[in-house]
Amino acid sequence: MSATVESTIAAPRTGRIDPKYTRDKTKSGNFEMLAWLFMRLSGVALVVLIFVHLFSNLMVGDGINGLDFGFVAGKWADPFWQFWDLALLWLSMLHGTNGVRTIINDYAERDGVRFWLKMVLYAATTVIIVLGTLVIFTFEPCLVGADGMLLESTPAFCETL
Amino acid sequence: MSTTATEPAEGPSKVDLGAQGGGTGEIPSFDVTLKVRRYLPETSEDAYWDEWTVTMYGTDRVLDALHKVKWDIDGTLSFRRSCAHGVCGSDAMRINGRNRLACKTLLKDLDLSKPILVEPIKGLPVEKDLIVDMDPFFQSYREIMPFLINKGPEPTKERLQSAEERERFDDTTKCILCAACTSSCPVFWTDGQYFGPAAIVNAHRFIFDSRDDAGDMRLEILNDKEGVWRCRTTFNCSEACPRGIQVTKAIAEVKQAVLAGSF
Numbered sequence: 001m002s003a004t005v006e007s008t009i010a011a012p013r014t015g016r017i018d019p020k021y022t023r024d025k026t027k028s029g030n031f032e033m034l035a036w037l038f039m040r041l042s043g044v045a046l047v048v049l050i051f052v053h054l055f056s057n058l059m060v061g062d063g064i065n066g067l068d069f070g071f072v073a074g075k076w077a078d079p080f081w082q083f084w085d086l087a088l089l090w091l092s093m094l095h096g097t098n099g100v101r102t103i104i105n106d107y108a109e110r111d112g113v114r115f116w117l118k119m120v121l122y123a124a125t126t127v128i129i130v131l132g133t134l135v136i137f138t139f140e141p142c143l144v145g146a147d148g149m150l151l152e153s154t155p156a157f158c159e160t161l
Numbered sequence: 162m163s164t165t166a167t168e169p170a171e172g173p174s175k176v177d178l179g180a181q182g183g184g185t186g187e188i189p190s191f192d193v194t195l196k197v198r199r200y201l202p203e204t205s206e207d208a209y210w211d212e213w214t215v216t217m218y219g220t221d222r223v224l225d226a227l228h229k230v231k232w233d234i235d236g237t238l239s240f241r242r243s244c245a246h247g248v249c250g251s252d253a254m255r256i257n258g259r260n261r262l263a264c265k266t267l268l269k270d271l272d273l274s275k276p277i278l279v280e281p282i283k284g285l286p287v288e289k290d291l292i293v294d295m296d297p298f299f300q301s302y303r304e305i306m307p308f309l310i311n312k313g314p315e316p317t318k319e320r321l322q323s324a325e326e327r328e329r330f331d332d333t334t335k336c337i338l339c340a341a342c343t344s345s346c347p348v349f350w351t352d353g354q355y356f357g358p359a360a361i362v363n364a365h366r367f368i369f370d371s372r373d374d375a376g377d378m379r380l381e382i383l384n385d386k387e388g389v390w391r392c393r394t395t396f397n398c399s400e401a402c403p404r405g406i407q408v409t410k411a412i413a414e415v416k417q418a419v420l421a422g423s424f
Contacts, residue, residue, distance in 0.1 A: 016294075017294075017296050017297055017300065018353070021354060023354045027385075028386035030384065030423060031386070032385075032388070032390035033384055033390060033423060036390045037420065105352075106347075106348060106352070106393070107351060109351055
């Protein structure tokens with residue numbers, strides 16, 4: 001018998017698995033786990049933050065009729081509400097961004113589309129978080145007109161300053 | 162035999178089977194229209210629908226109707242089946258849009274006023290008619306190491322386990338690897354790299370087995386970006402499982418085990 005006879009026949013499917021089913025071996029660390037945990041914890045926190053926010057803005061005092069520039073200015077003069085709104089901004093933006101990131105991962109089929117959709121998402125999130133944070137901390141309630149007088153819409157406490 | 166059961170295990174029959182007493186009467190028959198998704202790569206690149214009307218009996222299943230077509234009408238119709246009794250897991254297919262085993266779906270339980278739609282399971286490459294390439298499915302299954310790993314000395318008798326310890330993972334031992342769950346998962350449809358419910362169920366079977374020592378390794382494998390965190394809890398898998406495994410619950414338990422191991 002010849003020693004060169006092929007002793008095995010390749011299995012019919014050998015090497016035929018579509019590459020779209022092959023996971024890349026790079027470790028993703030704990031990011032997905034932390035993201036999953038963050039969604040649950042921030043979700044619970046947001047329920048409290050949002051309903052207190054709605055209650056204090058719409059129900060207390062004059063309710064929705066008292067809601068104007070002066071009302072917001074008054075709230076942001078208080079470090080408690082500054083912190084509250086900051087937490088609301090950051091948690092809701094990160095919670096929402098992570099949710100949309102998940103949806104993009106689920107539904108964008110092409111790698112390039114998925115990458116660019118996420119880049120647009122992250123850019124928008126960054127702009128909104130930075131802008132929102134700046135507004136909360138650098139907000140100037142007592143606006144002065146060109147003539148040096150307070151504008152009409154400024155809250156009452158500006159008069160005493 | 163006890164005759165105290167008042168409710169049938171499955172829903173009421175949609176076909177009037179008449180009075181059935183003593184088993185001496187003739188089994189009622191009815192016409193069934195099958196509409197099967199065909200794909201014959203030798204003749205055409207495109208899939209199409211084929212329709213047949215066959216006379217079947219009240220005791221028949223979708224598999225019997227497929228057999229009737231294959232054996233009596235069109236021999237080119239291709240599908241997998243081995244045991245034909247719901248144990249081997251070969252004949253999972255999409256029946257009226259739901260993943261079912263053809264051998265466990267009675268025709269009388271379906272709406273026979275319309276054609277019965279039969280398609281291959283989704284998310285895996287179709288090879289011919291109702292046959293899909295199961296290799297990506299089994300590749301994920303192999304990766305979670307579906308075998309007992311015990312680092313202790315080999316016992317002279319069996320490895321003992323209490324009834325409670327056995328009960329912990331009893332549900333996930335029922336898996337027959339039919340792929341009905343994985344191919345019903347919308348995440349798997351768009352992301353073939355997702356491990357899928359079946360692989361996680363079979364990891365669960367060993368992670369919670371008191372005799373197994375490699376639970377941590379399996380949890381690390383499933384703590385991947387394509388692992389348990391990809392699950393969106395849509396419950397399609399639990400609905401599809403022909404063995405009634407609480408698949409989504411098993412995935413949630415693995416998620417909690419990963420969390421518990423990390424903090």
